[in-house]
Amino acid sequence: MDAPRLDISKPGFSMRSQEVADARAKSWFAYTPYGIAALRYDAVKELVMSPSLRQGSYKWPDHNDTHGVWAQWWKRIMLNKEGEDHTRLRRLGQPAFAPKLVKSLLPSFQALADELISKFEARGECEFMADFAEPYATRVICQLVGLSDENWREFADLAVEMGYALGVNYKRDEARVDAAATKLINYAKALVEERRAAPRDDFVGNLIAASGVGGQLSEQELYDMIVLTIFGGVDTTRNQIGLAMSSFLEHPDQWALLGQNPDLGRAAVEEVMRTRPTTTWVTREAAEDFEYRGLRIEKGTTVHLFSAAASTDPEHFEDGFDITKTRKPHFGFGGGKHHCIGSPIARGDMTEALKLLSQRLLNPRLNGAAEWLPDSGNTGPLSLPIAFDKAL
Template identity: 70%
Template sequence: MPKLNDAPFLDPSDPNFSTRSEAVRRARAESWFARTPYGLAVLRYEEMKEMIMHPMLRQGSYRWPEHNGTSGLWSQWWKRIMLNVEGDDHKRLRKLGAPAFAPKLVSSLIPDFRALCDELISEFAPKGRCEFMGDFAEPYAARVICSLVGVSGDQWRELTDHAVEMGYALGVNYARDEPRVDAATEWFFDFARQVVKERRAHPREDFIGALISANADKDSLGDQELLDMIVLSIFGGIDTTRNQLGLAMATFLEHPEQWDILGNNPDLARQAVEEVMRVRPTVTWVTREAREDFQYKGLEIPKGTTIHLFSEAAATDPEHFEAGFDITVKRKPHFGFGGGKHHCIGSPIARGDMTEALKMLSRRLRNPVPDGAAEWLPESGNTGPLSLPVRFDPEVCRDD
């Protein structure tokens, strides 16, 4: 029977900690779990697959503010949103939000994704260089969300800047960054109120329109829940897609032969998204919490224990995955979008827009290489590049 104190110790609260570090690899080889300042960390694939769906566990990220000693505006919003509530409230909110992310809607948006990609790439392709985050990942992610919520694409810069600020809440320095996080959160709520006001004056049959209709019956969707869901849709869509696109480009810069394969085989773009999210997920861990005392594989887990499921460590577990990054190989499912009833509701949109982005980028940008040092968020919590300068051959662009 495993003993807690015999397990390796990892410290994700350290700003220099990386979920992809050699320390994590050593811990994974030694044990399926590690001790952390937050609770437990699950490191292997089979155990993560089981724990992410375990009936004795609930969504655990609602306690992130508590772990960081924060209680401001973002903390209050975080505890209320669909991601972190359970039972009937979660089912109700998920049902109301699901139509906005249905596969049918994604299919209808593909031409818009392609047109947006073409517009953005055309602005920097002749130059042979770009700052990938500012020139592509940020405007692309933000303008996709602008289209979804029915606001002008001209607002993308302001939305992105505030999403980046709000996103510091999901990093290990949240307590330090709480004032800037709460300022951005307040801005988003003001923005959501203005969206609701304008849409009530000029109704439309779209995502926001459906939420406003549901809000007419306060028992279906309360006033605060309406604003909470709009803020979640905008922030979540911008922050995670922006980061994941940056991580994709950074990964391909390390594997140029895979970029060439993708450029010559655009049908691999969807599989490329999955492979990137397997080895470089922006959501570095998924969190659960024990509902009651229970035992798992001989380990006693008390009620209230926080369990971080390390996405990349599990999805590169040598017991289930060959080493390396290869978009031509079909793998077991990764955990980049979470799992179970809390599986990311926006994953169809994210998969669709990232697929089209990688397809067109790889066809038009040949031989990309780093063009200077990148800036990074810490490699725990939610991670990604803050800046990513890239140089490539300007003369050659692949035709669509």
């Protein structure tokens, strides 16, 4: 079937490029070096729920010819499991991210945001990623899993290093990715040993109870889930908060509106994740031969769902960035049975951060050159220097 071709493996490929927009205008899908990519909103919405597709990101290491520590961990985790194993692991992890727990954590999110802002507020400038996004995202996860936040800097750095595995240069960066994964797995083992010596009724404590004699969670699954919680929570939330600030730098009227109306905080999170999601695509694999919109898709075919392209599809979304508009659901947290298990925590901590930041950092603007991860896979700022006016 005739369709555009997108080389998502080439350095410099951008999900926000005119190339992707042109491909979306021509066809609901494009061919890629790894399979096909769905580009339009309706197609992504339907395919993310399709019973003919399974989670496909488990093949990401194979696509990159990588086989090290991170690759093995990636294939074991809940994200890449199907059927009974996925259901079991998701059930065991779900209570840690329940709405009731999120509500109980909101005061600590607010206190942490206030503490961090207070450290640089008087200067009228900051390196937003280093001074706020990284410590905030990391210390939130430290609180969740019961790690001391004295070492938050190391956890943040390890999450950055592991995050390179999700970019188009994974093969090149495999050694640094594996070194970081090894360190986090060792931290998880030490945390479990410490918690077994001094039990606590919390997220890790519940996982340990599930891994006991006759339990449903193996020792390896226990470590893997802790590492997934740390990596996923730190890497994606840090990136998404950075992308939020970057988006508002481009739309100062919206930032002022949020500062005046903090109840728009949740809507601000959703609009940022619609237009600038850190996870720019999710991956599925055909579990059987099937046909979709006239395209024959064979079993084993990789199907990328371009969430960033879908959620800006002009057929369903007006151009622009507006936190007051009611939009269709985005795919920033994936969808279907593999919808991000940690989304309630992420939505909660980002909402509180943006509410307070918009009230304390007025008229923010870029204050130097920003550095970025590749604009594909998982993306976000590595550095984002800003200046701002202090609130009276």
